[in-house]
Each structure stands twice: as structure tokens, then as C-alpha cells.
Amino acid sequence: MPRGVKKEHLPTKTCVVCHRPYTWRKKWEKVWDEVTTCSKSCNAKRRTLAQQAKRNRSNDTAESHPDSDILNTSVPEPHQSNDTDALLMELYNETDRIEDSRRDDRDESDTAKDLAKAARKAAKKKAKAERRDQRQGRADPSYGRKECTQCHQSVDLLIRCVVDASGDWEMVCGRCWKSVSGGVVDGDADHPHYRYGGLWKNRARK
Template identity: 50%
Template sequence: MRGVKKENLPTKVCVVCNRPFTWRKKWERCWDEVTTCSKSCNSKRKGRKSESALDSVKKDHADTPQSRKDLHIYDSNAKAEQIEVTSMLAANLDNLHVNKDTLDDIRENELERLVADASYPELDMNLEASDEDHAHNELDDHGDPKARRKAEKKKMKAMRRAQREGRGDSSAGQKQCTICSKSVNLLIRCTYDSTEEWGMVCGKCWNDVSGGVVDGDAAHPHYSYGGLWKNRRAQKA
């Protein structure tokens, strides 16, 4: 429902679990017919309906050969319906697993694209020689695209692992000082001239624009302190 806030969406009470549930986009055309909150409750409702119908048949029919035959046929149909519902749920679970694998692949590919767009410098992985040979062989595996993608994913994981362990490029994640353009791991956000524009300055430049005082002094009227920035991906010394 466009223009309706989430807290104002219509709600119903599930006829199976007696818990409230909110309108969803998939129910836009059949909201009036919806009585259960989930597929699980819907299957339970169908099971209860089958059991009540079976009890009704048993109550209405006397214990005769014909009635026993009818009950046998009804039981068979009910079991077939239950098997169908179980198969449907199993298929949905399989689809969930497939979708999860697909999302993992998309996430890995998106991360690789972001790394490439950011033009990160090559990281020193310090990989074992056997690992490098293995990755090289996978990349040249008769031009198999699947093997190439797998090898590239392993390489990206190795790069991220080295970054986390502090074995990557020492300049990874650094930013430049607004004044001297030096790349550092710690910057101070402040204003320092008559334009009153915020900048990120290194420790050396900060001493010049603030006089070494956090809140500034009379000799630096344009200075205002705005916080610190620290490189969270800084590598070990």
C-alpha cells in the first residue's frame, strides 16, 4: 500500500496460531481471503480440515462394508494430500538453499567489483608457494570459467584474510591530509581558515592550524574542532 506507513498497515489474526500478522505485498490482490500467517499454518489448517472431515464421515456412516470402503478411500486421499504438502515444503527448502548459495555468489562478486572500482593496491599475501601454484593451475584449467571464478574467489579471500591479520599493504585504508596531502592513519576534522569549511588534517598540520590546543586559542580564530578519524584497516607495524 503506497503512502501508508508500516505501523498503519492492516492486520489480521491467524486462525491457526492466533497470532496477529500484517499485510504484505504478495497478498495485495487476495488480502480478503488470507486467513493464515504462513505456509506452515496453512498446511496445519488443511490437516485439521481433513481430520474434521474424516470425523464427520465416520459419524455419518454406519459401520458397514460400504462405509468402511468409503473411509478407506478418504484416508488414502488424505494421505496423498499430506504427501503432496510435504513434498511442496521440501521443494521450498531446496529453493531456499539454492537462493542462499546464489546470494553468497552475488555478495562475493559485488565485493570483488567494489575492490576493483576502488583501485586498492595489491596486497602482499605472503602465500605459501604451494598455494600460489594451486591458484595458478586453477586459473589456467583449460579456460574453464567456473574454475577461474573459484580461483579468483580464493584469491580475494586470501587478500581479505591477510588484511585482517595485518599482513597487507601498509597504506590500505589511509586518507590524505587536506593541507599537505600526506596519507596517514589518523586525521583531525576541523576548520582552519576564513572559508569555515571543514577539512581533515594530519597531526603535524593540526599543530599549525590550532596551536596545539584542542579547542583552539586566540591566535587561531578560524579553528574549530570536529572530531577524529582513525583508519580501522591500518596494518601492523
């Protein structure tokens, strides 16, 4: 429904139970084509009438063959009901189909949420175990290290610097730093693009 539509221009329908008109509502925005009753009370009445019509059809079929168990268990003859009963049965079946579809969608959504929740819980548990091992000195020696952008080795100490004309900051290890700076803190004439930007240390290392 586009914004800014006046109330008198909203679409309307006629309730199949009380036969009174009702107007589009915000809560029906996604299911407006499937709404057939104006209120919860009319919807409950429609379901009750549909169930009664279904029971009446079953009783009529059973009464037409009272002495035959075989006929009672076989497919019943089509019952000649009036237009109201047929309409109520059709609405009842359509409502059940819609509710089953929504229930399946809710089940799939709940399953996805449960999986995501389990994944987050496992990640938190793993991170907590790693921190505990680090405190107790049982952690992997490579825990907390970062890779050098030049040689791609994981180390505990990196130097932040600019090494070429692109001006991008890189994190290099001590061995690679000598080659990109000439071993001078502020660089030398052979490395005109070098700029020093600080140190990074692995705080997890003891």
C-alpha cells in the first residue's frame, strides 16, 4: 500500500460471515489477499460453521448406510450441500493451508536462529578456552601473532611503515624492515618513500 493514501481511498472487502464491509489495515499488509473475515470473532465463527458442516456431511453419509461397515470405511458419496456449506468448507481448507505454510516458515526460521545461536555460543566458548590456556601458559606459541606483509611470517613484533610510492601503510617484521628502510629509523637516500609509523607487539605473549 503506497504512503499517503487517505482512509476513504483504502481498499475494502466484504466479510464472508457477517457480510459487512471492512477496510484495509496495516497488520494485513502482507496477507491482504488472503483475509476473508473482518475480525477474530467472525473468523472463529467461520471455523466453527465449517467444522459443523464437515460433521454434518460425515453424519449424513453414515446415516445413509447404517448397516454397512464396508461402505462406512470406503470413500463416501459426494454430498449435495448448499452453497453456504461449500463456501465455508472451501474457506476452512484455504485457512488450514495458509496456517500450515506459515507454521513451516516459522519452523525454518526457528531452526536457522537455533543454528546461529549455537555457532555464536561455540565461538565464545572457544575464545574463552583460548584465553584460559593463555593465562595458564598452555596456549599455542603462535597465539596472538600477526603476519608480515612482506614475507607473510607470523611474528610477535611488527613495524608499521610506508615502503613505496603508493603511500599504503604496511606491517613488516624486523628482518624485512631492514630491507625496506636500509636499517635507518627515518630511512635513507636509497629508500625515499619510507616512513615510520610505530610498533605493534603481541600482548598475549608472556
